Amino acid sequence: MIILERTNSENPDFISLVKLLDKFLAITDGEDHAFYDQFNKIDKIKYVVVGYEDQKAVSCGAIKAYNDNTMEVKRMFTLSEARGKGIATKVLKELEQWTTELGYQRCILETGIRQHEAIRLYQKNEYKLIPNYGQYEGVEESKCFEKLMITETTSL
Numbered sequence: 001m002i003i004l005e006r007t008n009s010e011n012p013d014f015i016s017l018v019k020l021l022d023k024f025l026a027i028t029d030g031e032d033h034a035f036y037d038q039f040n041k042i043d044k045i046k047y048v049v050v051g052y053e054d055q056k057a058v059s060c061g062a063i064k065a066y067n068d069n070t071m072e073v074k075r076m077f078t079l080s081e082a083r084g085k086g087i088a089t090k091v092l093k094e095l096e097q098w099t100t101e102l103g104y105q106r107c108i109l110e111t112g113i114r115q116h117e118a119i120r121l122y123q124k125n126e127y128k129l130i131p132n133y134g135q136y137e138g139v140e141e142s143k144c145f146e147k148l149m150i151t152e153t154t155s156l
Contacts, residue, residue, distance in 0.1 A: 002087055003052040004094045006115045009045035014055035014075075017050070021060075021077035025112075026066065045074070047102075049094045051087045058082035061091045063099055066134075073109035088121050100149045102123060108146045110136050119143060 007014060051059035059078040063071040073095060078088045099107055109127070111118040127145035136142040 017060040051091045059087045070106045071104045110144045
């Protein structure tokens with residue numbers, strides 16, 4: 001059974017998963033890792049989701065405010081042995097739900113061109129490729145995505 005826990009960046013399971021993510025990215029990013037690493041600090045992230053399978057932390061993700069209507073998805077990771085089970089999608093959906101609960105209308109994110117599994121995850125979950133934003137403008141090794149959050153409106 002998969003359990004999702006909303007927490008923050010002080011959660012020890014989140015910290016452990018992020019350390020594994022950073023090791024993975026150091027290999028896949030190669031010489032570009034130092035550039036990306038500077039944008040991936042986890043101190044003071046208020047909105048973190050950790051996914052547990054059989055009481056073991058196997059997946060995580062976070063959101064942080066990018067501007068007044070946009071959250072940025074950060075630090076998505078799933079242990080290799082837990083991949084292919086839909087856990088990352090559940091974490092991502094929980095982050096999207098949290099985004100709408102907080103009153104934001106859009107999620108954006110950046111991933112590297114070598115992160116094929118991540119790109120497939122975001123495309124499968126209806127994220128659309130957008131021009132690179134912020135610090136990723138002009139960075140050929142980055143792909144940026146967005147998803148507009150659908151909020152229910154009532155008509156009178």
